[in-house]
Amino acid sequence: MKNSPSIGEEDAKKVSAELAKVLGDTYVIYMKTHGFHFNVEGPNFHELHILLEDQYKTLWKSADVVGERIRALGHYAPGAFSDMIALSGLTEEKGVPSPDNMLQQLINDHDTVCNRLKGSHEVAEKAEDSGTTSLLEELLLAHQEMTWMLRSQAKKITGDYVVKSVTDDLK
Ligand SMILES: [Fe+2]
Known part of the structure; x- marks a missing residue:
């Protein structure tokens, strides 16, 4: 199978394995x-239900883009749930945790995903595959944005809100 132009076969394979x-x-x-x-x-059922809907839709679209990038590199994309679980660095949840625990699990999982994305980014960078590096950067931004929303939602009413001015806090 012919690989993407300008990327050698070995590099395309390494990057595709990362994308998997x-x-x-x-x-x-x-x-x-x-x-x-x-x-x-x-x-908070309604707010959480809607927030999680926004996020699962974003993630579903990301999966499509990642699978298609593997195809553009000349490889086949995994299409079985058992493969997804084996390839992932995350743990499934089979129960129904409390809303707080749901948010915390997702925050931790997004964090894990961000770290793994950075590792994949290094591989793509070494392969000089700028198409994949920019895709991974977009994904990183999306996961960081989702984390911010989950963290803001998880903040308790008695939480530690701004104690001094925002501009002081940024110094
Ligand atoms: Fe729904």
């Missing part, structure tokens, strides 16, 4: 987010 891990992570966090969207309960 990204795909696995994306599917597992997608599934967890969608499951929490189904099952969340409590006084």
Whole structure:
């Protein structure tokens, strides 16, 4: 199979293997987010249900882009749930945790995904595959944005809000 122009066969294989891990992570966090969207309960049900819906839709779209990038590099993309779980660095949730625990699990999982994305980015950079490096950068931004939203949602009413001016805090 012919690889993407300007990327050698060995490099395309290495980068595709990294993208397969990204795909696995994306599917597992997608599934967890969608499951929490189904099952969340409590006084913040509506807000959480909507927030999680926004996020699982974003993650589902990301999975599509990652799978298609593997195809553009000349390899086949994994398409089985068992492969996604094996490729992922995340753990599934089979129960129904409390809303706080749901948010905390997702925050931790996004953090894990960001670290793994940085590792994949290094591989793509070494391969001089700028198409993949920019895709991974976009994914990193998206995961960081989702984390920010989850953290803000998880903040308790009695939480530590700004204690001095925002501009002082940034110094
Ligand atoms: Fe829904």
